[in-house]
Amino acid sequence: MTREATIRELANGLADWDGPLLPILHAVQQEFGFLPPETTATVADVLNLSLADVHGVITFYDYFRTKPPGRQQIRVCRSEACQALGSERLAEHIQARLNIGFHQTTPDGRFSLEPVYCLGNCACSPAIMIDSDVHGRMTPERFDALVD
Amino acid sequence: MPSSISPVCIYVPSDTGARSLGADAVAAALAALVGRLGIDGEIRRNGTRGLYWLEPLVEIGTGSARVAYGPVTPKDVAGLLNPDGSANRKHPRCLGNVDDLEALRLQNRLTFERLGVTRPGSLSDYRAHGGYVGLQNALALSPQDIVEAVTQSGLRGRGGAAFPTGVKWRTVLEAQGRQKYVVCNADEGDSGTFADRLVMECDPFALLEGMTIAGIATGATKGFVYIRAEYPQSIANVAEAIDTATDAGLLGDDILGSAHSFRVEVREGAGAYICGEETSLLESLEGKRGTVRFRPPLPAVKGLFGQPTVVNNVISLATVPIVLREGAEHYRDCGVGRSRGTLTIQLGGNVARGGLYEMDFGISLREVLYDLGGGTASGRPIRAVQAGGPLGALIPPKHFDTPLDYEAMQAIGGMVGHGGLVVFDDTVDLGALARFSLEFCAIESCGKCTPCRIGAVRGTEVIDRIRAGVDPDANRALLNDLCDTMIEGSLCGLGGMAPLPVKSVLTHFPEEL
Numbered sequence: 273m274t275r276e277a278t279i280r281e282l283a284n285g286l287a288d289w290d291g292p293l294l295p296i297l298h299a300v301q302q303e304f305g306f307l308p309p310e311t312t313a314t315v316a317d318v319l320n321l322s323l324a325d326v327h328g329v330i331t332f333y334d335y336f337r338t339k340p341p342g343r344q345q346i347r348v349c350r351s352e353a354c355q356a357l358g359s360e361r362l363a364e365h366i367q368a369r370l371n372i373g374f375h376q377t378t379p380d381g382r383f384s385l386e387p388v389y390c391l392g393n394c395a396c397s398p399a400i401m402i403d404s405d406v407h408g409r410m411t412p413e414r415f416d417a418l419v420d
Numbered sequence: 421m422p423s424s425i426s427p428v429c430i431y432v433p434s435d436t437g438a439r440s441l442g443a444d445a446v447a448a449a450l451a452a453l454v455g456r457l458g459i460d461g462e463i464r465r466n467g468t469r470g471l472y473w474l475e476p477l478v479e480i481g482t483g484s485a486r487v488a489y490g491p492v493t494p495k496d497v498a499g500l501l502n503p504d505g506s507a508n509r510k511h512p513r514c515l516g517n518v519d520d521l522e523a524l525r526l527q528n529r530l531t532f533e534r535l536g537v538t539r540p541g542s543l544s545d546y547r548a549h550g551g552y553v554g555l556q557n558a559l560a561l562s563p564q565d566i567v568e569a570v571t572q573s574g575l576r577g578r579g580g581a582a583f584p585t586g587v588k589w590r591t592v593l594e595a596q597g598r599q600k601y602v603v604c605n606a607d608e609g610d611s612g613t614f615a616d617r618l619v620m621e622c623d624p625f626a627l628l629e630g631m632t633i634a635g636i637a638t639g640a641t642k643g644f645v646y647i648r649a650e651y652p653q654s655i656a657n658v659a660e661a662i663d664t665a666t667d668a669g670l671l672g673d674d675i676l677g678s679a680h681s682f683r684v685e686v687r688e689g690a691g692a693y694i695c696g697e698e699t700s701l702l703e704s705l706e707g708k709r710g711t712v713r714f715r716p717p718l719p720a721v722k723g724l725f726g727q728p729t730v731v732n733n734v735i736s737l738a739t740v741p742i743v744l745r746e747g748a749e750h751y752r753d754c755g756v757g758r759s760r761g762t763l764t765i766q767l768g769g770n771v772a773r774g775g776l777y778e779m780d781f782g783i784s785l786r787e788v789l790y791d792l793g794g795g796t797a798s799g800r801p802i803r804a805v806q807a808g809g810p811l812g813a814l815i816p817p818k819h820f821d822t823p824l825d826y827e828a829m830q831a832i833g834g835m836v837g838h839g840g841l842v843v844f845d846d847t848v849d850l851g852a853l854a855r856f857s858l859e860f861c862a863i864e865s866c867g868k869c870t871p872c873r874i875g876a877v878r879g880t881e882v883i884d885r886i887r888a889g890v891d892p893d894a895n896r897a898l899l900n901d902l903c904d905t906m907i908e909g910s911l912c913g914l915g916g917m918a919p920l921p922v923k924s925v926l927t928h929f930p931e932e933l
């Protein structure tokens with residue numbers, strides 16, 4: 273099946289939900305890891321929306337990506353409770369260690385790095401998330417062990 | 421049910437927080453130990469007690485008592501059980517019976533009565549601990565009487581705005597519409613807060629029961645839980661609880677044999693802080709960009725898809741079952757002034773004993789920070805506390821005798837908000853924190869109004885100039901003006917409150933900015 277056909281099938285499957293656009297975009301991103309270029313036109317067609325409507329939604333939400341992420345996604349909490357326990361130093365270490373900045377992916381495609389504004393783990397700061405796993409009381413040493 | 425008669429029950433928390441500290445590895449080590457000893461034992465993944473300095477907190481239960489150990493590492497596991505499978509009370513990590521822990525005895529757990537006691541996916545645990553009695557009681561009442569009970573309880577919205585929940589419900593009950601909705605705001609975007617996550621991960625049926633009661637009270641037959649994307653385990657646990665409740669006849673048609681219908685669906689957010697603001701959330705649920713709506717109309721009159729809609733925070737909704745079970749007075753009799761019942765305090769940041777403290781309103785900041793929290797984790801003096809999330813003021817020690825009460829906090833320029841308290845020691849750079857609040861506002865602004873969209877960016881630039889020593893007095897005056905413009909000219913609380921941390925630093929910590 274082509275990518276476009278897969279997207280169409282996912283969109284058709286959810287089209288009768290109340291407010292189907294975000295659920296469809298989540299489903300497409302779940303399938304491909306990002307929103308492929310065909311997404312906008314295909315979803316707009318299925319839902320009978322304008323391209324601008326769909327594009328506008330995709331660009332509004334940080335969580336939707338239009339480029340493939342690294343194989344592992346690392347999110348570092350930059351909010352206050354984590355700042356109170358040194359998350360800025362941790363963030364510097366992580367960027368130096370991976371040799372990339374926030375919103376970037378390592379050239380070998382292993383890791384991408386994103387900021388996140390609170391993981392709800394503020395009593396176990398600093399917190400990071402690798403894929404869907406949260407890690408609390410993170411230190412530079414523990415981080416190195418996790419990505420080695 | 422062989423599990424309930426099994427001689428050894430070992431409880432290991434399953435929430436994101438405990439797992440972030442290694443609870444899964446501890447559970448695996450315990451399972452291996454039980455196998456090695458050849459005893460009749462079961463590992464139960466309960467919710468957390470919310471005492472995070474003790475996590476992973478293992479409990480070994482025989483009969484009704486549970487012996488607590490914490491924090492436990494996989495290396496500690498071998499010594500927790502005696503060879504006959506009984507709890508080794510001589511282990512250095514042993515904390516005694518869990519119910520005797522001071523940090524729990526000092527609390528008044530109402531909303532969180534089951535936190536850490538039950539397994540999140542177990543409907544039978546939920547029902548064995550008071551669950552669904554509130555709904556049963558509600559079904560015997562008229563919608564007006566349910567609304568009245570919630571009003572009488574004094575419950576105010578725990579999402580931040582503290583609007584009386586019963587009053588909101590009455591508006592929806594009296595509004596006309598072809599399809600009313602109950603929307604649970606589970607966006608929990610405020611940094612320093614995690615109480616919503618605890619309900620969803622550890623006691624999701626309480627939320628569903630509260631939403632169902634809200635539906636019956638207002639005539640809504642459909643509900644949505646809008647959960648932030650950063651909370652995958654909440655999304656999974658709530659979705660599973662919805663399936664379980666539906667199979668048991670607690671959601672769907674003819675609920676508990678009544679003529680009422682109520683269905684719930686989960687919707688996942690997509691990383692936008694502003695979608696915690698209720699009208700932006702409704703836009704997002706409708707499949708649009710999360711921009712804030714002008715009011716009126718209120719969501720209670722014209723909300724989701726233009727229909728009358730209850731929008732309530734997770735904690736507000738999860739508190740409703742106990743109000744309907746124990747009666748409005750039971751809840752209202754706790755607290756002070758116009759802040760009735762309990763506040764689910766989330767204590768985090770640089771604090772020795774961080775976690776969830778459900779306390780009657782009226783406890784002072786000082787009591788929370790020192791008596792409960794034990795001061796900073798670093799052992800240094802507390803320099804400031806941020807109350808009520810990223811838009812809340814930084815509060816100096818001279819105000820620590822303020823009671824946690826909506827009106828009293830407001831009187832010192834602070835806010836209770838969603839009940840988060842973030843502690844900073846004396847190494848904190850408060851100027852950087854002030855800058856961060858505007859930077860955060862610039863990143864998360866929905867873009868609808870200029871003071872917020874542009875003002876926040878300008879504000880960070882002005883702070884940079886002050887911090888670089890460029891014409892500091894003139895720039896401080898400029899910053900003050902800019903903050904006032906944002907406060908007065910913004911449509912919603914993001915632009916309207918992000919300057920508050922800045923102003924609090926200018927007022928209370930002038931040497932820092």
Ligand SMILES: Cc1cc2nc3c(=O)[nH]c(=O)nc-3n(C[C@H](O)[C@H](O)[C@H](O)COP(=O)(O)O)c2cc1C
Pocket residue numbers: 576577578579580581582583585605606607608609610693694695696697698699731732733734736737912913914
């Ligand atoms: C910028 C902004 C962000 C908000 N974020 C949240 C949130 O994450 N969760 C929440 O419950 N309420 C949030 N609120 C408050 C909601 O707009 C609304 O008052 C609340 O959901 C109503 O429910 P309650 O009465 O039960 O508190 C936010 C408000 C503003 C202005």
Ligand code: SF4
Pocket residue numbers: 694712864865866867868869870872873910911912913914915916
């Ligand atoms: S204050 Fe900011 S977030 Fe709120 S409506 Fe205006 S632009 Fe949007």
Ligand code: FES
Pocket residue numbers: 349350351352353354355389390391392393394397398399611612613
């Ligand atoms: S502030 Fe970092 S997890 Fe909440």
